[in-house]
Amino acid sequence: MTETIQARPGGRSARVRAAVHRAVEELAAAGPAETLTIPAVAARAGVHPTTVYRRWGSVAQLLADVATSRFSGDVVVPDSGSLAGDLERWMGDVATDLADPDVLALMRATIGSGPEGGCACTADRHEQLGAIIEREKARGGRVPELERAVDMLLGPLYYRAIFSGRPASSDWARGLVAALLAG
Amino acid sequence: MTETIQARPGGRSARVRAAVHRAVEELAAAGPAETLTIPAVAARAGVHPTTVYRRWGSVAQLLADVATSRFSGDVVVPDSGSLAGDLERWMGDVATDLADPDVLALMRATIGSGPEGGCACTADRHEQLGAIIEREKARGGRVPELERAVDMLLGPLYYRAIFSGRPASSDWARGLVAALLAG
DNA sequence: ATGCTAACGCAACGATGAGTGCGATAATTT
DNA sequence: AAATTATCGCACTCATCGTTGCGTTAGCAT
Known part of the structure; x- marks a missing residue:
């Protein structure tokens, strides 16, 4: 909060x-x-x-404002020393945040309020993921494309949250990291 | 239509x-x-x-009804003889359907109307994907888990459609199939 | 401490969405 | 072909959303 x-x-x-x-x-x-x-x-x-x-x-602008505030800065970007460690820790935190029904309700309302709603919910997550990858690149490690990371990490996570009824557990979210780094 | x-x-x-x-x-x-x-x-x-x-x-029930009608039966499940061929063809069709701004607007409104909205948009897609996998299994081929297929195909596709502003091209969607079958 | 400015509360109004009883019409059944 | 039933249109009413002008208050600066 x-x-x-x-x-x-x-x-x-x-x-x-x-x-x-x-x-x-x-x-x-x-x-x-x-x-x-x-x-x-x-x-x-x-x-x-x-x-x-x-x-x-309007309600749309109000929701956009609330969403950008709520979905910014509530998850800290970890620094565990390795890309895999950072991603696993971060994905677990994001999944835990998405497990809250209230958060999901706010996301749904924001998406429904207008075309820009979805971006307001995930813009900060994109930046965080980009920062994690950039840091690993600064370390000299091999890094995946940001686009690919978004597709294989955020894609399944948010799809489960919105479209599939089933809950996205923190463990399962961390498992997505392995699939990304293996490819 | x-x-x-x-x-x-x-x-x-x-x-x-x-x-x-x-x-x-x-x-x-x-x-x-x-x-x-x-x-x-x-x-x-x-x-x-x-x-x-x-x-x-109510508007919510009306949207749910429209969404289930609109997102059912508009894509035919192909039968090309191979799992990769079926999936690529089907993903291309789904991506093309999702490229229509009107379809996206309907999806957003449906999601915002209630907790069940998201499922109404993708329930039929789940069944179709399950049918494709079941048919390959009947052919005797090795098949991925349905859950995994949903995560790696539908996840990125619908995430791009709703959260990321960028359009999901038909070619890119077909490329997701390769990533799934490689793992 | 005092004046200034921006933000808020209040009270009204018009517009429109939401709900109801009743008569009429079209589709179906014998 | 006639009766029946489900569905729709119409007129009416109530609730509430959206908006505006004005007075008041709180925060800020000199």
């Missing part, structure tokens, strides 16, 4: 923003998609609907 | 159903997500809103 560091004491705007973000996450997790409306968010956040309308404008 | 075979002459219900389905696809492709409302769908379909409310109840 990034809200604690964003809600700096003394800033009302930051406080309101944090409350609204939290309300969006809770509502997305609780009810069906059509209940995620601006008046409902405002009521749950203890804020007047006008404020939300003025600062975010 | 499956509408032509569903709109059998003489059946008013089927005609209405086809018109509503078509309207949903068009509206999902055209405007933002919040414009996909039941009165709008009814108006575009030339049908009274009451009819849509009574037959489908």
Whole structure:
């Protein structure tokens, strides 16, 4: 949760923003998609609907903002010394994060809100994966293409989360790393 | 488009159903997500809103119905004689289908409508992939696990379609088959 | 400590989505 | 061919979303 560091004491705007973000996450997790409306968010956040309308404008923009905040900086890029170790550790963390039903609900709502929704959920993950590969390249090791890594790691992981009902265990996610590095 | 075979002459219900389905696809492709409302769908379909409310109840159920219809039976399972040939041909067809922006818009809306939305988009694809593998097994050939095939074929394909902005070309999709069969 | 500015709350309004009872129509069955 | 039944259209009502103007408050700077 990034809200604690964003809600700096003394800033009302930051406080309101944090409350609204939290309300969006809770509502997305609780009810069906059509209940995620601006008046409902405002009521749950203890804020007047006008404020939300003025600062975010629409549910789509609000969801994009919440998603980019929620899906950035919540997973730390490890530095275990080896590419395999970094990837396994990182994939396990991402899979654990994706195991939370509330996170999935937020992702689904964001995807449904517009064409850019999906990118908002995974843009930071792309950067993190690129950073891991770049670091190994700096070490002098042989590295896979970033595109290929995205396909074989993030692809199955997010596919299971969204399309297949079955849960993506942390162990299984780490197993994908072996398949990538073997090819 | 499956509408032509569903709109059998003489059946008013089927005609209405086809018109509503078509309207949903068009509206999902055209405007933002919040414009996909039941009165709008009814108006575009030339049908009274009451009819849509009574037959489908909510936008989520309507989207699930449209998605299962649209994503079933639109790709024929090939029979080229070999597993690699079948998979390459089938992946190319699926990728071509996913290249249509309208199809993507419908998928996004369906995913956002509820937890079951994603499954409605890929359930038929799972069955088709299972059928291809089963047939090869009947031929006596060595086959990969269905789970593994889903991870390495459908995973990257649908991830690119939803999360990554980049288009999934038909050639690239066929290339995934080689990676699967090599492992 | 005091003035300034940006953000928020409030109260109203219009627009539109959601739901209901009833009559009419088309498709099916005997 | 006539009766039956499921389905649809229509008129009406209620709830609520989206928006605007104005006053107030909190945060910030001198």
